[in-house]
Every structure is written in C-alpha cells, then in structure tokens.
Amino acid sequence: MSEFGRNDWRRPRINEREEAQVQDPSQMAVGVVGTGGMGAMHAENVHNMLANAWLAAVADVDSARAGRLAERCGSAAVYSDPVALIRDDAVEAVVIASPDPTHLPLVLECLENEKPVLCEKPLAGDAGGALEIVQAEVELGRKLVQVGFMRRYDPQHVAVKEAVASGSIGEPMLFKGWHRNLDQEPGLDSAAVVTNSTIHDLDSARWFLGEEVEEVYATGVNTATKLGKDVLDLQLIQFSTTGGRLGTIETNVVSGYGYEVGAELVGELGTVQIAPPSGAVVRRDRTVSQRVEEDWLQRFHEAYVIELRSWIESLGNSTSTGPDAWDGYASLVVADACIASLRSGSPQKVPTLKAPAQYATEDSEVLW
C-alpha cells in the first residue's frame, strides 16, 4: 500500500482496456493524479481539447470524485492510489495535480518508472526536495519532468517575452509583477503564499529577465484576519539579479475583487506590459466597468491547453522546451530565500546555482 491511499485501487475493467486498444496508437495515454479543480481541468482538457492524447486513468484518494470525472471523460480507469496509476503499463505520461506535499514523492515515483511527468507547481515543498528530483533526473541521464508554470504558454505573457527578446525596450532593467487571488480559505500560512502563489512570479522574473535572482528582501502584512493575524497575506518582494537588474513582486491572496496577474518590464528604451483582460468595457450609470476573472482556471484557460498540447508534442519528438526540473528547483531556491527574509526581516542572499549539463542544452535555453 502506498502512503497516498488505501490499497483498494481496482484494475481497469476489461471493457476500458478494450476501448484503449482501439485508441489511435499515435495518441499518448495520459494519467492524471488529483481530481480537484486543477486535476479535473487537466483531465477534461486531455479528453476534450487534445488530438494527440487521451485520458487513460485518473487517481484520487476520493475515488468517488475520480469516478465521476472518469465518467465525464470517456472511460478512464480509476485509482485511489496514485502510485498504482503511475505503475500502470497502459499509462504513458502522468500529470500531477494533487496537493503540494505529494508532488515530490510522486514525481520521484514517475522517474523510477521512467514516465514523463507534468507536475503542478511547486515541484516540491522546498528547494531541498526539488534538488532530489534534479539529482534523480541527472542519474537517469534524461529530462522527464516538466513543471506547471503555465504562464509561459499564455499568449499575453509570450507576447511580452517576444517583445523583450526582440530588443524593443532595450535591455530590460526592472521587472514589476503583481498577483492577486480573489480570496483564500483559512489554512494557508505566510510561507505557502510564497511557494503556492509567488512561485509563479519568481519563475516569470527568471524567464523574462533570463537571469537568476541574487538577493531578496520580503515583507508582508495581514489584511485578512480570518486567515489568522500572523498570516502575511499581502507580501512585497524586492530583488536584484546576478546581472544587476531589479524587481518587485506584490502577492495578495485576498484581494477581495477578483483574480489578476500583471507584469511590466522596464527597459532602457521603453516598457512592455502584459495586456489587461480583454473583456467588454461597459459604460452605465456614469460608470465604466470591465469584468475581472474569478481565478486562474478562467484567466489561464488557454494557457493550460497550450501547455498540455506542447508537452505531449514534446514527448512525441523528444524535444522538451517547457519549464523543467531545474526551473522548478531554481524557483524554489529563491522562494526559500523569500521565506527566510519574511522570517528574519532582513535581505537574504540567494545561493549561486550552476545547472548540470543536461539542463543547459540548447533546448532548455529556448524557453518559448
């Protein structure tokens, strides 16, 4: 029995695997671990939006919920034990969208079974955990891990990346990111704000600037007493990079008005900014208004589909260009420094990183 669930996973019904046999062999058989909001979205995207993959299995400790998802998505096999899904020979590639603390052991299980895996962020609970994954991949001698930094596939983020890369603003000197969740259930602590939310902005900063963060200074305040008065739900990070560039990141997990992600790069010649949501602008009662999205599933709907499609394509032609285990690790190294800064009240140096050769290939350098 694995530590993730009861050992009552069932073998796929015969008719499920019979159906599997008539699948187009060029389609990748994907298993999705975790059937909450994120996992259900990925499973439905595999089933409804991808021509190059089919949903072979889903796993969740709540097997009734997994069963309902499987029914909506063809005839996927249902497991309550994610390890059993990973070990299922019929599953060729795995998406991990279970709670954050399960990511490390499940990714290691995928590597043990030599299965490509798209793991939601954070890759592990801290940089030490992510380093175990990097080391396991280095031992294997190939990259099987992609991290769910879906913003890299968002057309608005890609447009900004392209504008920076084309030199249109000269050298980018300052990254300004802001990241707001509508609301937050109690239970999240200040460190998890960094590892669960800000981790995306840390990845964006590394991606846009093309440099590692060298020093961080993080502060925060409590704006939502329902989370506990010690929880810093509104945080501000200042950072500098190895090449002397600067950055700020505001993360606000209880904005009260909606979900919003923004970024602006200030360069020597100009600035470039993520386009704001493009919903209709309504004028009424002497007021101008525009809808704000509720959450990341709405805001990044398109990005999640492109992410999955590109991931599956990269497995078919063995050219991984997505955010890899090294990106998952490097972002957690900075996240750990931010948490240390929040705790100590002082700036923190970020350890200097040198990527093993397999992460420094031409492919891993081409980030979009």
Ligand code: ISE
């Ligand atoms: C959530 O877990 C996500 O991954 C979203 O992308 C992020 O914007 C949000 O802040 C997190 O809570």
